[in-house]
Amino acid sequence: MSLHYPNGKKYIPTRENKTISSTARNMSYSNRGMILEDDLNETNQYYLQHGIAVIYKKPTPVQIVHVDYPQRSSAVIKEAYFKQPSTTDYNGVYQGKYIDFEAKETKNKTSFPLKNFHAHQMEHMKQVIKQDGICFVIVRFVMLEEIYLLEGKHVIAFWERMQMGGRKSIKKTEIETLGHLIPIGFHPRLDYLKIVKQKLFA
Amino acid sequence: MSLHYPNGKKYIPTRENKTISSTARNMSYSNRGMILEDDLNETNQYYLQHGIAVIYKKPTPVQIVHVDYPQRSSAVIKEAYFKQPSTTDYNGVYQGKYIDFEAKETKNKTSFPLKNFHAHQMEHMKQVIKQDGICFVIVRFVMLEEIYLLEGKHVIAFWERMQMGGRKSIKKTEIETLGHLIPIGFHPRLDYLKIVKQKLFA
Numbered sequence: 001m002s003l004h005y006p007n008g009k010k011y012i013p014t015r016e017n018k019t020i021s022s023t024a025r026n027m028s029y030s031n032r033g034m035i036l037e038d039d040l041n042e043t044n045q046y047y048l049q050h051g052i053a054v055i056y057k058k059p060t061p062v063q064i065v066h067v068d069y070p071q072r073s074s075a076v077i078k079e080a081y082f083k084q085p086s087t088t089d090y091n092g093v094y095q096g097k098y099i100d101f102e103a104k105e106t107k108n109k110t111s112f113p114l115k116n117f118h119a120h121q122m123e124h125m126k127q128v129i130k131q132d133g134i135c136f137v138i139v140r141f142v143m144l145e146e147i148y149l150l151e152g153k154h155v156i157a158f159w160e161r162m163q164m165g166g167r168k169s170i171k172k173t174e175i176e177t178l179g180h181l182i183p184i185g186f187h188p189r190l191d192y193l194k195i196v197k198q199k200l201f202a
Numbered sequence: 203m204s205l206h207y208p209n210g211k212k213y214i215p216t217r218e219n220k221t222i223s224s225t226a227r228n229m230s231y232s233n234r235g236m237i238l239e240d241d242l243n244e245t246n247q248y249y250l251q252h253g254i255a256v257i258y259k260k261p262t263p264v265q266i267v268h269v270d271y272p273q274r275s276s277a278v279i280k281e282a283y284f285k286q287p288s289t290t291d292y293n294g295v296y297q298g299k300y301i302d303f304e305a306k307e308t309k310n311k312t313s314f315p316l317k318n319f320h321a322h323q324m325e326h327m328k329q330v331i332k333q334d335g336i337c338f339v340i341v342r343f344v345m346l347e348e349i350y351l352l353e354g355k356h357v358i359a360f361w362e363r364m365q366m367g368g369r370k371s372i373k374k375t376e377i378e379t380l381g382h383l384i385p386i387g388f389h390p391r392l393d394y395l396k397i398v399k400q401k402l403f404a
Binding site: 054056058059077085087093096099124127130132133 | 262264283326
């Protein structure tokens with residue numbers, strides 16, 4: 001059994017949710033599906049603790065419908081629904097610059113399907129770029145254990161190619177050419193800001 | 203009946219939640235308590251639509267424990283809890299600059315109680331300032347219909363005064379002296395970025 005948002009998007013519980021969720025624990029999902037998020041959380045923690053950057057994953061947007069209040073000290077949400085996010089998942093500040101990105105995984109080996117994004121996110125990335133924010137996606141090829149940083153402007157261009165009737169994915173070779181491989185390290189695990197500084201800072 | 207977080211903080215439903223929540227609708231809370239959030243949402247929408255800035259309120263952090271999946275198309279969260287946010291509520295980008303703020307209201311007429319903040323938020327503001335982000339709080343004096351922008355560095359100083367044994371609030375006269383009155387307008391309702399540009403941009 002797998003969970004889907006009303007839009008058909010899969011609900012993948014985070015490690016944090018998983019620890020106390022017997023329901024989530026029993027759901028069938030790829031453990032590997034959480035690695036990128038975990039690695040990014042660890043990396044962002046590292047950045048925070050070392051005063052390098054302040055970057056957080058945004059909370060999952062939830063529409064709260066019913067709240068119970070059984071005891072003085074605790075409120076329990078009894079009915080709520082997942083909402084489609086209007087933005088990307090991660091943002092924050094690094095050396096005065098606004099950083100904004102989305103992280104996605106694919107089991108595909110030769111391309112990255114654009115259905116992993118939705119139109120709102122493209123619109124958001126355009127708006128961020130217009131405000132001189134630094135905007136990108138981090139794409140993990142699960143089977144190849146390769147992780148790339150691809151600037152938002154390229155993602156938008158591929159999205160628009162699709163809308164013009166072109167292919168529904170970004171070829172891996174295109175990502176290799178236009179993007180930047182993020183080496184997998186120990187601590188931090190994914191030092192993406194090193195790439196940001198080297199390649200994206202004007 | 204009012205809702206409290208485990209830490210004793212009040213749960214104030216947003217207008218959005220309210221519209222479909224009969225539970226929330228019946229709770230006793232001040233309608234006026236939502237005006238600041240609504241005004242800021244309207245203002246941020248205005249900024250977005252006019253290409254002025256990209257600033258969002260972060261979703262309320264929720265710890266999801268149990269999810270039901272009655273139909274193929276919908277997941278229902280059946281048990282979840284409010285989590286204490288580790289950051290401020292609003293962030294985004296304005297002319298390349300990282301913007302980060304918290305919005306709070308008080309019914310007090312002569313001072314702003316510091317219990318409206320928690321230690322995590324002070325720590326967050328310090329980290330944002332260290333990264334050259336623009337960080338402030340927006341304080342609304344409900345009874346006086348006056349709204350001020352006060353830079354994070356001042357809020358931190360008042361918090362530290364309290365920790366040294368000093369007063370547990372910021373005097374309104376202190377806010378008047380160090381902060382900046384935000385005029386209430388029509389569209390946008392609270393043009394706080396005008397203040398940011400005039401007073402906070404280096």
